Amino acid sequence: MSEQEGQGLSSFRYELEKQPPKPNVGPGGTTRQASAHEFPVSTGIAGVSMRLEPGGMRELHWHANAAEWAYVVEGYCRTTILHPTGDSATDDFGPGDVWYFPKGYGHSIQGLGPGECHFLLIFDNGYFSEDHTFSVTDWIAHTPTSVAAQNLGFSEEDVASLPSGEVYFAKGPVPAPEVGNREVGLQSSSTREQRSLVTTHRYPLEAQEPREFAGGTIRLVTVEEFPISTTMAGAILELEPGAIREMHWHPNADEWQYYLSGTARMTVFMAQGHAEMVEFEAGDVGYAPQGSGHYIENTGNDVCRLLLTFNSGHYQEISLSEWLASNPTQLLATNFEISESLAERFPREQHFIVSWSDTRC
Ligand code: MN
Numbered sequence: 001m002s003e004q005e006g007q008g009l010s011s012f013r014y015e016l017e018k019q020p021p022k023p024n025v026g027p028g029g030t031t032r033q034a035s036a037h038e039f040p041v042s043t044g045i046a047g048v049s050m051r052l053e054p055g056g057m058r059e060l061h062w063h064a065n066a067a068e069w070a071y072v073v074e075g076y077c078r079t080t081i082l083h084p085t086g087d088s089a090t091d092d093f094g095p096g097d098v099w100y101f102p103k104g105y106g107h108s109i110q111g112l113g114p115g116e117c118h119f120l121l122i123f124d125n126g127y128f129s130e131d132h133t134f135s136v137t138d139w140i141a142h143t144p145t146s147v148a149a150q151n152l153g154f155s156e157e158d159v160a161s162l163p164s165g166e167v168y169f170a171k172g173p174v175p176a177p178e179v180g181n182r183e184v185g186l187q188s189s190s191t192r193e194q195r196s197l198v199t200t201h202r203y204p205l206e207a208q209e210p211r212e213f214a215g216g217t218i219r220l221v222t223v224e225e226f227p228i229s230t231t232m233a234g235a236i237l238e239l240e241p242g243a244i245r246e247m248h249w250h251p252n253a254d255e256w257q258y259y260l261s262g263t264a265r266m267t268v269f270m271a272q273g274h275a276e277m278v279e280f281e282a283g284d285v286g287y288a289p290q291g292s293g294h295y296i297e298n299t300g301n302d303v304c305r306l307l308l309t310f311n312s313g314h315y316q317e318i319s320l321s322e323w324l325a326s327n328p329t330q331l332l333a334t335n336f337e338i339s340e341s342l343a344e345r346f347p348r349e350q351h352f353i354v355s356w357s358d359t360r361c
């Protein structure tokens with residue numbers, strides 16, 4: 001792998017927000033996707049950047065081969081989901097909130113306003129897309145009119161007035177603040193307690209107290225905090241200028257990253273002498289395959305903020321510092337062919353984030 005690949009042609013970087021939106025998807029929203037078709041390394045996780053206008057909706061649909069984990073970047077939206085048990089749930093989401101929909105459950109998303117709602121959808125299968133996402137209008141349009149009429153209790157004339165193909169996005173009125181069985185309202189009148197309440201499908205990640213380090217913070221949500229999220233976990237990582245999310249790997253999951261702000265560098269180590277350095281800016285997607293060694297360095301003058309997602313509900317990592325600290329000094333001296341006095345200076349505990357000041361002392 002050449003150094004030039006780090007200039008924007010890397011196999012571990014996809015410039016998601018620089019892509020044109022998906023065409024012919026109707027009014028009320030835009031969508032850009034990074035599936036394994038667009039971003040070949042990302043076989044285990046796919047992602048979508050979607051925006052809905054107030055009153056715009058992503059129509060009723062399901063994903064046959066993937067669960068959906070989402071993070072709201074800005075704005076407000078409402079989802080409705082049906083469980084196989086017959087229970088349904090309607091929830092409102094605002095900035096910093098996460099949702100999780102199990103594989104195959106039917107759902108929809110509506111923009112509530114004010115302003116656009118921007119959210120990231122992450123799927124635990126790199127091939128979640130077109131062949132495996134089923135829309136309600138597409139289904140009914142490809143059902144004999146007589147069957148659709150009998151099933152829906154419509155006349156055949158009524159059925160003929162339904163869309164002749166997939167709608168995908170549709171634009172309608174902004175829904176009322178209070179509807180149906182909505183568990184929590186997040187409009188401007190909502191209280192801090194409501195905002196931070198966990199429901200079956202909603203986890204307010206931004207409301208979580210972060211783990212703090214000298215060089216940054218992390219907020220992490222796994223199946224332990226958010227029980228329905230059995231197949232995915234996620235985090236918001238903030239790195240101060242010069243700080244490094246230390247060298248580590250994940251034994252149990254791939255990692256899919258979305259850079260929300262700032263600039264960063266990652267090197268992905270793939271064994272056998274293969275390593276690729278990748279530069280990122282806001283709007284880019286990064287990927288670290290399961291078991292690959294990697295770090296993330298803030299290369300800018302501002303805080304670098306990114307979303308991390310994993311295709312396991314349980315978060316696992318092995319950090320270089322903690323691994324070295326777990327070994328006898330003499331063994332490390334032999335392994336690295338150095339003196340014991342130098343080997344004694346290896347880390348004695350996990351760093352997680354290494355700040356600029358740490359590296360100078
Ligand atoms: Mn979906």
Ligand code: MN
Nearest residue numbers: 248250255288
């Ligand atoms: Mn990682």
